[in-house]
Amino acid sequence: MSHDPSDRPSAGWLADETPRLDSSVKGSAFEPTSPRATEPVVGPERTVDGFAKAFLDELNFEAGVALKRSTTTDQYLALARTIRGYLMADWLRTAERRRQNPTKMVGYLSAEYLLGRQMGNSLLATDLGDIAEQAMTSLGLDFNLLRAQEIEPGLGNGGLGRLAACFIDSLASMDVPSIGYGIRYEYGIFRQTFEEGRQVEVPDAWLSLGAPWEFPHPDRAVQVNFGGTTEQYIDGDGRTRRRWLPAWNVQGIPYHYMVPGYQNGVVNTLRLWSARATQEFDLKIFNSGDYAEAVRAQTFAENISKVLYPEDSTPQGRELRLQQQYFFVACSLKDFIDRTLEEDFDLTRLDERIIFQLNDTHPVIAIPEMMRLLMDEHDMEWAAAWEVTRKCFAYTCHTLLPEALEVWPVELMTRLLPRHMEIIYRINEEFLDTVREAFPGDELRVRRMSVIQEHPERAVRMANLATVAGVKVNGVAALHSELLRDKLLPDFAALWPNKFTNVTNGVTPRRFIRLANQQLSTLITDTIGPGWETDLERLRELEPYADDAAFTESFRQVKQANKDRLRSILSQRDGIELPEHAMLDVMVKRLHEYKRQTLKLLHIVSMYDDITSGRVRREDVVPRTFVFGAKAAPGYFMAKEIIFLINSVAKTIAQDPRVTDLMAVAFPANYNVTLANKLIPAADLSEQISLAGKEASGTGNMKFALNGALTIGTDDGANVEIRELVGDENFFLFGMLEPEVAALADRGYTPSSFYESNPALKRAIDLLASGHFTGGDRSLAAPVVDDLLYKDRFMALADFQSYLDAQARVDAAYRDVDGWTRSAVLNVARSGFFSSDRSMRDYLDRIWMPKS
Numbered sequence: 001m002s003h004d005p006s007d008r009p010s011a012g013w014l015a016d017e018t019p020r021l022d023s024s025v026k027g028s029a030f031e032p033t034s035p036r037a038t039e040p041v042v043g044p045e046r047t048v049d050g051f052a053k054a055f056l057d058e059l060n061f062e063a064g065v066a067l068k069r070s071t072t073t074d075q076y077l078a079l080a081r082t083i084r085g086y087l088m089a090d091w092l093r094t095a096e097r098r099r100q101n102p103t104k105m106v107g108y109l110s111a112e113y114l115l116g117r118q119m120g121n122s123l124l125a126t127d128l129g130d131i132a133e134q135a136m137t138s139l140g141l142d143f144n145l146l147r148a149q150e151i152e153p154g155l156g157n158g159g160l161g162r163l164a165a166c167f168i169d170s171l172a173s174m175d176v177p178s179i180g181y182g183i184r185y186e187y188g189i190f191r192q193t194f195e196e197g198r199q200v201e202v203p204d205a206w207l208s209l210g211a212p213w214e215f216p217h218p219d220r221a222v223q224v225n226f227g228g229t230t231e232q233y234i235d236g237d238g239r240t241r242r243r244w245l246p247a248w249n250v251q252g253i254p255y256h257y258m259v260p261g262y263q264n265g266v267v268n269t270l271r272l273w274s275a276r277a278t279q280e281f282d283l284k285i286f287n288s289g290d291y292a293e294a295v296r297a298q299t300f301a302e303n304i305s306k307v308l309y310p311e312d313s314t315p316q317g318r319e320l321r322l323q324q325q326y327f328f329v330a331c332s333l334k335d336f337i338d339r340t341l342e343e344d345f346d347l348t349r350l351d352e353r354i355i356f357q358l359n360d361t362h363p364v365i366a367i368p369e370m371m372r373l374l375m376d377e378h379d380m381e382w383a384a385a386w387e388v389t390r391k392c393f394a395y396t397c398h399t400l401l402p403e404a405l406e407v408w409p410v411e412l413m414t415r416l417l418p419r420h421m422e423i424i425y426r427i428n429e430e431f432l433d434t435v436r437e438a439f440p441g442d443e444l445r446v447r448r449m450s451v452i453q454e455h456p457e458r459a460v461r462m463a464n465l466a467t468v469a470g471v472k473v474n475g476v477a478a479l480h481s482e483l484l485r486d487k488l489l490p491d492f493a494a495l496w497p498n499k500f501t502n503v504t505n506g507v508t509p510r511r512f513i514r515l516a517n518q519q520l521s522t523l524i525t526d527t528i529g530p531g532w533e534t535d536l537e538r539l540r541e542l543e544p545y546a547d548d549a550a551f552t553e554s555f556r557q558v559k560q561a562n563k564d565r566l567r568s569i570l571s572q573r574d575g576i577e578l579p580e581h582a583m584l585d586v587m588v589k590r591l592h593e594y595k596r597q598t599l600k601l602l603h604i605v606s607m608y609d610d611i612t613s614g615r616v617r618r619e620d621v622v623p624r625t626f627v628f629g630a631k632a633a634p635g636y637f638m639a640k641e642i643i644f645l646i647n648s649v650a651k652t653i654a655q656d657p658r659v660t661d662l663m664a665v666a667f668p669a670n671y672n673v674t675l676a677n678k679l680i681p682a683a684d685l686s687e688q689i690s691l692a693g694k695e696a697s698g699t700g701n702m703k704f705a706l707n708g709a710l711t712i713g714t715d716d717g718a719n720v721e722i723r724e725l726v727g728d729e730n731f732f733l734f735g736m737l738e739p740e741v742a743a744l745a746d747r748g749y750t751p752s753s754f755y756e757s758n759p760a761l762k763r764a765i766d767l768l769a770s771g772h773f774t775g776g777d778r779s780l781a782a783p784v785v786d787d788l789l790y791k792d793r794f795m796a797l798a799d800f801q802s803y804l805d806a807q808a809r810v811d812a813a814y815r816d817v818d819g820w821t822r823s824a825v826l827n828v829a830r831s832g833f834f835s836s837d838r839s840m841r842d843y844l845d846r847i848w849m850p851k852s
C-alpha cells in the first residue's frame with residue numbers, strides 16, 4: 001500500500017461530507033462505502049521510518065522541494081502536514097461516528113479562540129512526540145528549531161479566548177459531539193513591541209508562513225446579507241409575512257481546524273469563517289482605469305474578517321465589529337441547519353440536536369438570526385420559532401464591568417440588520433408583557449429589564465437579550481455568578497431564579513501541565529502513575545508526598561529546571577538576563593486597571609525604597625525577580641501609561657547597583673500562549689491581585705497553582721475557590737472582600753486619605769512622582785500617579801497596606817524552603833478541580849444535557 005498523499009482527496013472535505021458508511025471500522029484504516037472514495041484512508045505508520053517517509057513525501061510531493069534544498073519553513077510546513085496526516089483517519093472516523101448516530105451536539109459560538117501553537121498539542125494528542133523527534137534527527141534536522149517556526153494563531157485577546165480553546169480541547173478529549181464556530185481573522189492580536197518602554201503594536205501576520213493546520217472549504221461558502229430594508233408581503237398560502245431585502249452580501253468561507261482529543265482517537269472540528277467578496281473584481285471599472293474602485297467590493301468584504309478587535313473590556317461600538325459578529329453567527333447557524341442536519345429534519349425539534357453556547361455577548365445576534373431563519377427561510381410561525389429558539393441557546397457572562405456589556409445603537413442595528421431589529425423589538429415587547437404580569441405597575445423595573453435602552457441613546461442591550469432568550473445564564477466562578485445574580489442582572493434573577501447557574505472556569509491540563517511542564521508531568525506520572533491528564537482530581541494522590549523528602553527534593557529540582565529554562569529563553573528572546581537565585585514573582589495577564597498592575601508596582605517601588613534608604617537590612621531581604629507580561633488595548637491610554645511606568649521602574653532598578661543583587665524587574669514583550677507555557681512552570685509566586693468583585697474568574701491563577709506556584713491574591717473570582725481547595729495556609733490572602741469594596745464605594749472613596757495616612761505608601765508614591773524612575777521628568781509619571789491619588793477607581797491605595805503585609809508573609813514563608821515546597825505540592829495536589837474537563841462536565845450536567 002503506497003502512501004502517496006496526492007491521490008488522497010483533500011482531507012478536510014472528507015471529514016464532513018463523508019457519505020453514509022457502514023460502521024464496521026477496523027484498526028486505523030476504515031473502508032469507505034461511497035463510490036467517491038476509492039481508497040481506504042490509512043494513516044502513515046507510527047514508526048520512526050514511517051514518520052520520516054511521510055515527512056519526505058510531504059516535502060517532495062506536497063512542497064515540491066528536496067530535503068537538502070529545503071528551507072526551515074519548508075521543513076516546518078512538511079512536519080506539520082505529516083503530523084496532521086496521522087490525525088486524519090481519526091478525524092474522518094469521528095465525523096462518521098457523529099453522522100452514523102446523530103445525537104445532540106454542542107455548538108460553541110465564540111468571537112475568539114486563543115489556540116496557541118498547534119504542533120506540540122497535536123504531537124501530544126497522538127503521542128508521536130518521540131517518533132517525530134527521532135525521525136527529524138534521523139534526517140539531520142533540529143526538531144525543536146522546526147517547532148519554534150510556528151507562529152501561534154492569536155485569534156483572541158485574553159481570558160475569554162483562551163477559555164474557548166481549553167473548552168474545545170476538553171470536549172474532544174471527553175469525546176463530546178461538539179463543534180466550535182468562530183472567525184478566521186487574517187490578523188490576530190497585535191504583536192507587542194516596546195520602544196523607549198512604550199507599547200507599540202505590530203500587525204500579526206500569523207498566516208505569512210502558510211497555514212498547515214487549516215483546511216479551506218470554498219465549496220461550502222455561505223452567503224451573508226447586510227443592510228437594505230424589510231417589507232410585508234402575502235405568501236402563497238395567503239399569510240401576511242415579513243421579509244428582508246438586503247442591500248449587499250459577502251461570502252463566508254469555512255476553514256476547518258482539527259481539535260484532537262488526548263490520545264483517544266477523537267478529532268473534533270473547529271470551523272472558522274473568512275469573508276470574501278461575492279462578485280469578483282469589476283473588470284469593466286478596472287478597464288476604465290479606476291483600479292481601486294474595481295476592487296473596492298473585495299476589500300470591503302474581506303475587511304469583515306481582516307483583524308481581531310484588540311479590546312478586551314471596553315467595546316468601541318464599531319460597525320465593523322457588529323458586522324464581524326453577525327457574519328460568523330449567520331454562517332454558523334446556516335451551516336448547521338442546512339448542512340449538518342439531515343435534509344428533512346423537523347426543525348421544531350432543533351433543540352434535540354443542538355445547544356449553542358454563547359461565549360459572552362459577542363455572538364448574541366444569533367438569537368434574532370435563528371428567529372429569522374426559522375420564520376423567513378423555514379416558514380415557521382412566530383410562536384413556533386420562539387419556542388425552538390429559546391431552547392437552543394445558553395449564555396455565559398465573562399465580566400462584571402458594566403462598561404464591558406455590549407449595547408448596539410438601534411440606529412446602527414436598523415441600518416445593518418433591519419429584519420433583526422424588527423425581531424428584537426417583538427421579542428422585547430412579549431418579554432416586557434411577562435415582566436408587567438409578574439411585577440404589575442413597576443415601570444422602572446420594566447425600563448431596567450428592557451432589551452432596548454432608552455438613554456442616553458436608544459440601543460440594544462445584548463446581555464438582556466441573551467438572558468431573555470437563553471435557557472441558562474452562567475457566570476464563570478462562584479463569586480462571579482453570585483454577583484451576576486445580585487448586582488449585574490438582579491431583576492432577571494428575581495423573575496427567573498432558576499435560569500441562573502454557575503460553572504467555574506477550568507484549564508486544559510494537556511497544554512498547561514503535560515506540554516508546558518514536561519518535568520513536573522514526569523514526576524507526577526512516576527509518583528501516581530499515568531491517566532491523571534484526563535482525570536485531574538487524581539492529583540490528590542500527591543498529597544502524602546508533600547512531606548516526602550525525596551519527592552519534595554525532586555519537586556524543587558523541577559521548579560529550578562523550569563527557572564533555568566526560562567532564564568535562557570528570555571535571554572535569547574528579549575535579551576533579558578534574569579538573576580539566578582531569586583523568588584520568581586510573576587504577574588501575567590492583560591493590562592487593565594481593575595487587575596491592579598499598579599499595586600504590584602507600588603510594592604516593587606516600596607521594596608526598592610526600603611533597600612536604597614537602608615530602612616531594611618540587606619541580609620533581611622528575600623531576593624526577588626518580578627516578571628510582568630501584559631498587552632494593553634491600543635486605545636486604552638492609562639493602560640499604556642502603566643506599561644511605560646513599569647518599564648521605567650525596571651530600567652532604573654537594573655541600573656541601580658544598590659539593588660541589582662536583591663531585585664530585578666523583567667517585562668518580556670508580546671505575552672502570549674507560547675510565552676505563558678514557559679513562564680508559568682517557572683513561577684514561585686502568582687499575582688492575582690484584582691479588586692474584589694472585578695475579576696470574573698481568572699484562569700491564569702489556576703495554571704499557576706497547577707504548576708506549583710503559591711498565590712498571593714484577593715478574594716476575587718476563582719481565587720476564592722482556589723483558596724478554599726488548597727487551604728488558607730497555602731494561600732496568601734489580602735485585601736478587602738467584595739462587600740467591603742461596595743461599602744467603601746458607597747461611603748465615598750478618597751485615595752489621597754490613604755496616601756496621607758500611610759508613610760510607606762506616601763514614600764512609594766512620592767518616589768514615583770519625583771521622576772526618579774523617569775529620568776527626573778515628573779510629567780512622565782504624572783498620569784499614573786495623579787490617577788492613583790485622585791481617582792484610583794480600583795482602590796489600589798486602600799488595599800496597599802494589606803498587600804504589603806501579605807508580601808512580608810510571602811518572604812517569611814519563602815525562607816522556609818521545606819514549608820514552601822510543601823505548600824507548593826499541596827497547591828498542585830488540590831487543584832485538580834480546575835481542569836476544563838470538570839467545567840465541561842458541569843456545563844453538560846447543568847446546561848447542555850440537564851437530567852430533568
Ligand code: 26W
Pocket residue numbers: 157158159160161163311312313314315316360398399404406476505695696697698699717
Ligand atoms: C467588546 C469588548 C470585550 C471583549 C472581550 C468585552 C469583554 C471581553 C471579554 C469578556 C473579556 C474577558 O476576556 N473576560 C475574562 O474572561 C475570562 C474567562 O471567563 C475570565 O477568567 C476573566 O476573569 C475575565 O476577565
